[in-house]
Amino acid sequence: MEKESIKDLKEFETSENLQNSVLKIMYVMKQKYSNYPEFKTIMMNLTTVSKELNSIRIKEITGELEGLNNSE
Numbered sequence: 233m234e235k236e237s238i239k240d241l242k243e244f245e246t247s248e249n250l251q252n253s254v255l256k257i258m259y260v261m262k263q264k265y266s267n268y269p270e271f272k273t274i275m276m277n278l279t280t281v282s283k284e285l286n287s288i289r290i291k292e293i294t295g296e297l298e299g300l301n302n303s304e
Contacts, residue, residue, distance in 0.1 A: 247289045254282045
């Protein structure tokens with residue numbers, strides 16, 4: 233039982249780390265590349281990625297996808 237709890241925690245940490253990575257990229261983009269014409273498109277896409285990762289994190293926390301992740 234504890235082994236599964238640790239596995240669930242590690243999966244949550246992975247999605248959290250991905251989320252943090254996207255936020256760091258967004259920060260750097262804003263600081264260094266806001267004058268480029270591609271900036272708005274990139275930021276819109278990163279915002280979408282961030283929202284989707286957040287959705288995954290919520291599903292992991294609530295256990296919504298427990299029975300569907302048997303591929304590992």
